[in-house]
Amino acid sequence: MAGTLGEEGQEIVTRAVREAEAHTSGEIVTVLAQRSDGYSDIVLAWCALAAFTAMSAFAVWPDAFLSLADRVAGGWGTLWSSGEVITLVLALGALVFGATWLVLRGDALRFMLVPGPVKSMRVRSRAVAHFKVGAERRTHGRTGVLIYLSMREHRAEIVADDSIAEKVPAEVWGEAMADMLVEIKSGYVAGGLAAGIRDVGKVLSEHFPKAEDDTNELPDRLIEV
Numbered sequence: 517m518a519g520t521l522g523e524e525g526q527e528i529v530t531r532a533v534r535e536a537e538a539h540t541s542g543e544i545v546t547v548l549a550q551r552s553d554g555y556s557d558i559v560l561a562w563c564a565l566a567a568f569t570a571m572s573a574f575a576v577w578p579d580a581f582l583s584l585a586d587r588v589a590g591g592w593g594t595l596w597s598s599g600e601v602i603t604l605v606l607a608l609g610a611l612v613f614g615a616t617w618l619v620l621r622g623d624a625l626r627f628m629l630v631p632g633p634v635k636s637m638r639v640r641s642r643a644v645a646h647f648k649v650g651a652e653r654r655t656h657g658r659t660g661v662l663i664y665l666s667m668r669e670h671r672a673e674i675v676a677d678d679s680i681a682e683k684v685p686a687e688v689w690g691e692a693m694a695d696m697l698v699e700i701k702s703g704y705v706a707g708g709l710a711a712g713i714r715d716v717g718k719v720l721s722e723h724f725p726k727a728e729d730d731t732n733e734l735p736d737r738l739i740e741v
Contacts, residue, residue: 520548525706526738532710533736536717541724542659542680543734544716545647546709549741551668552642555630559620562629567613574605581608627668635669642666643673646741659724660734663692663712665700672696674716683723692716709738 521529533544574581578601585604620626627635643664658679665672674689696712699705 520550520740521706521738528706529709529713529738530736532713536713536720537726537736539726540659540717540720541727542661542717542720544713544720544736545660545662545734545739546713547643547646547662547664547739547741548705548709549642549664549666552635552666552671553638555626555634555638558630558634559617559626562620563613563616566616567609570612571605571609574608623668636671639664639666639669639671640673643675646739647675659720661716661720663696663709663716665696665705665709667705672700672712674712680720680723684719688719689716692719 529546533546536544581604582601620629643662643666646664647660647662658677660677661680662675663672664675672693674692676684676689692712692715695715696708699708699711
């Protein structure tokens, strides 16, 4: 299957990898993820916060909530026992918790409520995980580089193998990240990945020029997850 980018987009990325690797012994792996995490823990945190807020509001304005409960019960007025009040508070918390969970099932609002630093950490963690499986120490000279793009989080990561990290500071990848995101923000995902690949290839060619006996050790095609 061609995946999200389609056959044309896949070919653009594959061609960019081949052209970049033509001048370096480095190996570039590209991964396109729709999301890096489901953030179920963040959803539960928001649900708990909403429920706690509702129960706190009950504690601050008990008469208003009990009056509302009276109207729901028929409007005759009720002498609420302490046990019944506690039951109402717990029921309110459970209701708000469940309602918040249902609302946050939609991706748009859920991802809007995930803090930026959390997204960055999860994307980085997932990129490193993919790198360990698909690129780390899988080349003869430990010259693998992973370009990872996570669409829902609007974030990208570049992870390099040991030999590259020793010679190329992490800040050097900033230009590749910037060029990549400019294209992606305009809606051209394949072009953005290709731009990042070209920049990474240029850096690799400076530090790891292609050897005569060099062989292609990792796949050139884009991996979509």
